[in-house]
Amino acid sequence: MLHASATPNAGSAAERVYHEVKELILTNDLAGGELISEGDVATRCEVSRTPVREAFLRLQAEGWMRLYPKRGALVVPISDHEAHDVVDARKLLEEHAVRAVVDDPVAVTALVTRLRENLAAHRAADPDDVAEFSRIDAEFHQIIVAAGDNPLLAEFFVGLGERHRRMTTASVHRDVAVASRILTDHQQLLTAIEQGDADIFADALASHLAGVHDIRTGGRR
Incomplete structure (x- = not known):
């Protein structure tokens, strides 16, 4: 389950979202093949969509996600x-x-x-x-x-x-x-x-x- 970081000095909003979502992927709380939306993550992490988009782009660049415009982000399964x-x-x-x-x-x-x-x-x-x-x-x-x-x-x-x-x-x-x-x-x-x-x-x-x-x-x- 996604929830906002309680650490005030955890860095930028995008950095916090990036680490939280990545941890959920690594622990299989977000399983491979699952589709998540910017809006849902923004609401749960209590941030705007802009830092979520930045976090998603970073996660895609590292191979953890695949982004689909207007649909969301797919968690890339372990092949x-x-x-x-x-x-x-x-x-x-x-x-x-x-x-x-x-x-x-x-x-x-x-x-x-x-x-x-x-x-x-x-x-x-x-x-x-x-x-x-x-x-x-x-x-x-x-x-x-x-x-x-x-x-x-x-x-x-x-x-x-x-x-x-x-x-x-x-x-x-x-x-x-x-x-x-x-x-x-x-x-x-x-x-x-x-x-x-x-x-x-x-x-x-x-x-x-x-x-x-x-x-x-x-x-x-």
Whole structure:
């Protein structure tokens, strides 16, 4: 549900609308294929149509929306092609990071400690709070990539974070069992890192991403 920002210094009206609508897309509160109007958003956010139009144009430029004059804005669905591309990129980056740290006991210990803290917070989170659950999920994988000590790759991975979150929230909405699977899979990934076995990690990660995001092996659907 859209509602106005309560933060007086949150920036311009267009900036506030942009962030609020984008968050609704990322958390699947605005699902792919849904058509929304400038007027509805303007009313709910208590702004004029001008900042809403500016926010919509920005969201369209980033690929989240497709605008149709006099009809509204369509939330662009997650395509099979996009899902495969995001998963492929994540596998490459996360496996690379783990292979970079497994031979360094100090780095492994530091990484395992942070992942345990994340997993504890994830288990304590309410699965019904999909936004928070997906945020902690994304953080788990970002911690792994950051441990690879390659700032360029880490920054690129953070750039995937929004698409990652959107895919995760869509998966949790699709199947309530996904949340439990994520926690189980994360424990397996953590264990593989703790054991210093990058091959087991790579296999577990591939299975995790395919299962959570319903990705079929053997090519794009």
